Amino acid sequence: MNIVVCIKQVPDEPIIRIDSERMTLIREGTESTINPLDRVALEAGLHLRKHNGGQVTVLSMGPPRGEESLREALAAGADRAILLTDPAFAGSDTLATSHVLARAISRLRPFPDLLLCGMKTIDSDTGHVGPQIAEELGIPQVCGVNKINLEEDSLVVERLSDGFLDTVKVTLPALISVSRECCPVRSLPLGALEIAFSQGDVTRWGCQELGVSEEEVGLKGSATRVRRLLTPAFTRKGEIVSGSPRLLVDRLIGTLEAVGLLDEEDG
Ligand SMILES: Cc1cc2nc3c(=O)[nH]c(=O)nc-3n(C[C@H](O)[C@H](O)[C@H](O)COP(=O)(O)OP(=O)(O)OC[C@H]3O[C@@H](n4cnc5c(N)ncnc54)[C@H](O)[C@@H]3O)c2cc1C
16 A cells, blocks of 8 residues: 655744745744644554555655654654755645645656545644645545544545544545544654664655646745734733622623623623
8 A cells, every 4th residue: 555644844833933024934943843643644654554565655845954854754664755845835825735745646656545644734724735635636535534444445434523423435546634533643763763864865856856837836826825914912801800609790790791791681
């Protein structure tokens, strides 16, 4: 079974900084990590390989430093790592990102049986990329999967939607995006990290290798433009009150009446 896992490198910091001119995330000078759900997707891929054989290829689109995350994936056990990097990719929205990833996947021989993604990232958080890759490649997709079982040439997967458990059968090749519950994530052994960082091989593909023009990618190839970014203003103030239950109830009723949320007749 040939599996591709899409991995995004994301900032590993609680506060992100935005370039106010370009309206893009400032990635320089920040610590980075593999998007947590992509680690889950990788573990799920490695688990399937362990029981069914085959190869796991990890794919990431991003700046050259994305190579670190791919080396971590090699340390976790991936067989092959490909970094999609080109100055022309900078500023890509989700559609342009998916286009680059789909083009890279369509170049792989044999065409992979299974594509695994995280359900969403912790930085842009759209959940668009997986479904858009599947659409561009014309293959079926199931999102938010928390359990994967392989049955000959199809997968039977489970996902929670609106509190109900869906069981879905999907023929391969297919794209699955995973939720946190799909697979436990191991911590990486130091020795494996050392080997991956000193000897691991990361292939690089840019526009030329992918056969895409600069018009199809980056800001030029993006269907969306970020016009403005605002930090939401918090107008609500919290208030902690203490005292006897009787006093607290009176206080709460008084406050609700004062802001017009409770009529005197309601009381
Ligand atoms: C309207 C809009 C405009 C934007 N404009 C810009 C811009 O001008 N400049 C800019 O830098 N960014 C921009 N972004 C952010 C950029 O689109 C995202 O960083 C990128 O497309 C991934 O989207 P996401 O993080 O929401 O991924 P999601 O769709 O949440 O990711 C789901 C999964 O897809 C896979 N995946 C996602 N991205 C990658 C990747 N790069 N490589 C490999 N796998 C991946 C992972 O498995 C991930 O878990 C914009 C986003 C939006 C919504």
